Amino acid sequence: MKSFKFKPLLKQTIWGGDKIIPFKHLNETLENVGESWEISGVDGNETVVKDGLFEGISINSLVEQLQSDLVGKENYERFGNQFPLLIKFIDARQDLSIQVHPTDEIAHRQGKKRGKTEMWYALPCEENAHLMAGLKNVITPQQYEEMVENDTITDAIAQYAVKEGDVFFFLLDASTPSVLAVS
Numbered sequence: 001m002k003s004f005k006f007k008p009l010l011k012q013t014i015w016g017g018d019k020i021i022p023f024k025h026l027n028e029t030l031e032n033v034g035e036s037w038e039i040s041g042v043d044g045n046e047t048v049v050k051d052g053l054f055e056g057i058s059i060n061s062l063v064e065q066l067q068s069d070l071v072g073k074e075n076y077e078r079f080g081n082q083f084p085l086l087i088k089f090i091d092a093r094q095d096l097s098i099q100v101h102p103t104d105e106i107a108h109r110q111g112k113k114r115g116k117t118e119m120w121y122a123l124p125c126e127e128n129a130h131l132m133a134g135l136k137n138v139i140t141p142q143q144y145e146e147m148v149e150n151d152t153i154t155d156a157i158a159q160y161a162v163k164e165g166d167v168f169f170f171l172l173d174a175s176t177p178s179v180l181a182v183s
Contacts, residue, residue, distance in 0.1 A: 006047040011035040017091035041083025122166040129162040
C-alpha cells in the first residue's frame with residue numbers, strides 16, 4: 001500500500017498558542033495557531049496530498065478513487081467517500097470554549113451524519129496543563145440553565161491533570177450523552 005503525506009491546515013484561534021509551528025518545523029509566521037489539521041475529510045476543510053502521483057488531490061477525492069484499498073472495505077461501506085477521521089494537533093494557550101458533542105442519535109435528529117467521538121494523546125505540555133471534560137455529577141436541566149446564567153457551568157465540569165503520554169478517549173454513550181475520559 002502506498003503512503004501519502006498531506007498539507008496541514010493551520011487554524012488561527014483566539015485561544016491558540018505558539019508551539020505548533022516550531023514543533024512541526026514549519027516555515028510560517030502565523031500567530032495564535034490553535035490547531036493544525038493533519039488529515040481531514042471535513043467538508044470545506046479537506047487536506048490535500050502534498051506530493052507524488054496524487055499531489056493536490058483532496059483526501060475525500062483520494063478515498064473516492066481508491067475506495068476500500070485506502071480505508072478498508074468496512075470503513076468504505078460505512079463512510080463512503082468521506083474520510084472518517086480528523087487528525088490534528090491542538091495548542092491551547094487559554095481554555096477552549098465549552099463544546100457539547102452529540103451522540104449519533106442526536107446528530108441524526110439535528111440533520112448531521114453522525115456524532116463525535118474523540119481521542120487525545122498529550123505531547124509535551126506545560127506543568128499545569130489540564131483538560132476539562134464531562135460532568136462531575138449528574139445535573140438537572142434546570143441546574144444547567146442556572147449555572148449557564150450564573151457563569152458557573154465550569155464548576156460542574158470534571159477536570160483532569162494532563163502530562164505527556166496521557167491518552168484521553170471520549171466516547172458518547174448512546175443512552176446518556178456523557179463523556180468518559182481514560183488516562
